[in-house]
Structures are given as C-alpha cells and as structure tokens.
Amino acid sequence: MKVLCRNMELDREQTMISSSPFVISFLLLVSVPVLFVLAPRVLPPKTLPSIPNRDEMDDLALFRRATLASAGGGGGLRRRAAAPPKIAFMFLTNSDLSFAPLWERFFRGHERLFNVYVHADPSARLLLPPTPSFLGRFIPAKATQRASPTLISAARRLLAAALLDDPTNAFFALLSQHCVPLHSFRFTYHAVLANSDVPLATNGDGVLRRRHRSFIEILSGEPGLWDRYVARGDDVMLPEVTFDQFRVGSQFFILARRHAVMVVRDRRLWKKFKMPCLKSKEDSCYPEEHYFPTLLQMQDPEGCTHYTLTRVNWTDSIGGHPHTYRPPEISGDLIKELRRSNSTYSYLFARKFSPDCLDPLLELVDITIFRD
Template structure:
C-alpha cells in the first residue's frame, strides 16, 4: 500500500502547480464546497496526517528491534483512523487500513526522497514479522513525520469514516444518511476503558477527544467522508449543504 501511495505522489509531483495532495477514493464525498476545502488546505503550513502514540499491542507492540538504530520504539507512531478501527479489522481484514492523508508539497517531496526509513518499514513492518502483524501503511507516515517534522503535521486525518457497525470494513452509506460531528478528533488510549459516543461510534475504550485547530482557530475536523454508495447523492447534497460554512 505504501508503494502505491508513493507512486501516486510521484506522479502528482511532476506537475509543479500541484501544491497539496489528498488521498481519496471513489467512495469519498466532500463535506464542504470547493472554496472552503481549497482555503482550508492551502492557507496553512501543515499536512493532515493522523499520528498518535499507542502503547498497546496494536501500536508499539508491533515495533521490531530490527528497525534500530534509525527508528527507535520511542519514535514509533500509528495513524489508523478511528481508534484502531476495531480489533476485528486489524486481526482479520485482508486489506490493511489506508492512511487517508492530506499533504503539502514539501512533505510529499520528503516522502519521495526517503529511502532510509522506508526500507526499514518495508523489511520489518509487515504481517508475521517476529510474530507480530505490523502494517507499514498504518505506521510509516506517522513515524516518519513524528521524527523529521512533528510540528509540521496536524495529528488527524481530514477524511471521516464510520466504524460503528463493528465489522471488518467501514460502514457503507446508501440512501439513508445521518449527521457527522466534524468538531472533534478522536484517538485511543488503551490504559482505561470507558464508553463514549462520538461519530456514531461506540467502542470499549477511552477516547481522547480534542478540538481541531486550524491556524489556532477551532474548525471542523473533516473535509471529506467515506464510504458512500452512488445512490446517497441526493441526500448528501441536502445534508452537507449545512456544512459549507463555519
């Protein structure tokens, strides 16, 4: 997956006019109008890459000592959107989670230029390595930027996804749609276990609920959402028309 992401970035970088790069899929929809999204991404100096430290078995527990000395466990980070995306997804899915990033040009160039850290993840962060199931697409970008430019990224993704069904894959939304709370960013803390209801998600973990700050001002966290069927179009146009302004 990381190889595919790097190929996409490399191709997009060939156009010098491209200054920001967003990874999306054909099931993603915008939550705001074009001008809002453009201004949100272009008039800030940060990239939006989900990044947090997870001391549990699905975070630092995946780290391999073979990654030393370039990558130490204290620098190892995770970026799986939406709180581990349920253990069932991590343990059983044949398709590891994708980092839905939004990246400034200077950071895209860094990713393309990197071979040192990338090689470490390609060799030692993979399923079955040292008896662990490590997925480079969940850890490479968060760890890389935590090490080389931690203040240059916002520690959340601008793409919302709904894991409320508790299945191996995120919820697909058809004709029926519901509101999305775009004001907060949620990551996991496995030390305590409480129930929180956020983004229609109910998990047996404590959530670290943080407002999303854009240039120091509280703004909605999300610019895009997934996964939506084509038949959801009419309802989405009505629902998200209310989200075009702050």
C-alpha cells in the first residue's frame, strides 16, 4: 500500500513538472497586456531633465533681491536730466560672441544710454577675448539646454541682474550671440523709448509717469499649440493656466521695467512652467516661447505690443532652428528687407547669422546698417 501511494505521488509530481512550462508560458502571455494597462498608472512617465534644486534656490534668492530693490519704483520712467533712461542689452549665449566688434560699433559714443549683460553657459568654451563693452559684464550663470525651462531661468537671471545693477535701466532687450543690429543705436534708442500710447499713470505719490509698452510677441491659435500645452502632461498646467490663456511668441523681446519686475517676481506661473516636459513630447517642448507671452498676456495685455522687434526667418527651419544667414547672402538689400515689418516699427535686430558673416556685415555698417 505504501508503495502504491508513493508511486501515485511520483506520478503527480511528474505531471506537474511536465505541465509547468505550459503554465509559465500561459501566465507570461496573460501578464503582458496586463502590464501594458497597469504600467502607465504605476510607473512615473519619463521626463526630460529638470532644473536642479540648487539652481532653483540660488535663483529664488536672486529674484527676491531684485524684487525688493525695485519695490516702489513702479516701472515708470522718471525724467531726470542727470540720469537718462537706459536700455539693458542682455545676451544669452552658449558660444563666443562673434559679433561683438559689430556691437562695439553700434554702442560707440552712447555709453550713458546702455548697459550690457551676458549669460554664458558654463560649459561653453569662449575663446574670443571680450571687447570693451562686454568686458566684466558676464553674470553668474547656470547650465542651459534646449527643450527645458533652463532657458527661461537664464533670461530671468539676466533680468534680475540688470534690475539690481542700475535703477536707470528702463528697457531690457534679450538677444542671442547670433543677433545683429539693423539700425544705428540712436534710431534704436528713440524707437524703443518712443511714446507708445499707453496712458499716463501714478503710483500713489502724485508723480505722473509715462507707461511704455513691452515689445513682445504674443500669439494664440497657432498650429500645434495644444501639443505644446500638454507637453508636461494633459492637466499639468491647470488650474493656473487654462488652454485659452496659453500663448506662444518669440524667445527674444524688449521688456519695459515694470514687466521685468513682474517676471522676476512671479512664482505662481513659474511653478508650472518649470516642470519638465515628457520625453514623448520633446518635439513640442519650447518653454521659453510660452512662459513670457503667457505671463504678460494674463497680467498686462494692454501694456504689450504683441509683436517682437527681432526678425527671424522660419521659411526653411530645420530641427526647430531658423534659417542661418551665410556670407554670400549678406548685402544692403538683405538688411533693408530684414527691417521691413507689418507693425508700427521696423525690426531693430535680426538673427540667425553664422560667425563668418562678421566681416561682410562690418563692411555695411556705414553705408547701410547705421544709415537710417
């Protein structure tokens, strides 16, 4: 009897062993679709790199100082003969400032009317020595990269540095190392500071101030805007920014002082825009083209022109980069064409130019570019 029972147990074990591969295969087959259903709910989605916490803390301290230093200024322009309003030219770069000699010609003789600030990516190898206007004008910088909010942070850093550095900085022009001027400094200065039909205002101290508008592109209803809105996730921007409030515009702008203060003071929208995009949405991730126009549209739409003064050619863009002008294309006719605009003002700057365009551009300084 014991022998019989033992034989039966052995037969049962052999049957289980022989069937186990089938059972395992069946379980694996069933588990695959289950994983596809449950994995997105259990595993966090893959995102692009975010801003390091240390960088964020450093920026918050900087922005707080800039906000406090600007408190009570109201962003208006006080008419003081001894201190004329200045334009802060802010260069955001990750390579050499190849067009510095051209900018030197642009700035020459107008030292009382401008300041220069440069944010250079720490990983960039800058081989060219700074020219006089750029010497000592580099601000503490952090790493930047495309498809991330680091470009917003860099622009805000420049704004904060310029606000802290000189209270007579009245306008803040964001430029890249690939930008060049299309007019003389005198023409540019008067165009930016010209009265742009914004009503006069006071700040409770009885002093009447001119309220100048910011030159920033603010667009809605553009193709692909929804994909950009959900680049961080379907409902991530809510409730602070609804889709009908979401805007797009050129990365390059000229902000009036009150708007520069508004940008460095902001915390509410920044907590949304600083969130990294999903890896799957990388092709729709351009935070620097959305944060500034969305913020200003929500807080002061009447104080903005809704157009930029920096000309860019997107007709044959590649990989999100605009057309790059090469030396054979440089001519007086090109400069005149780049100036043309559908807005009240002609374009004041243009991009994107390759570094070897410097010499042909310098040849046009006296005969075209600075002849307004």
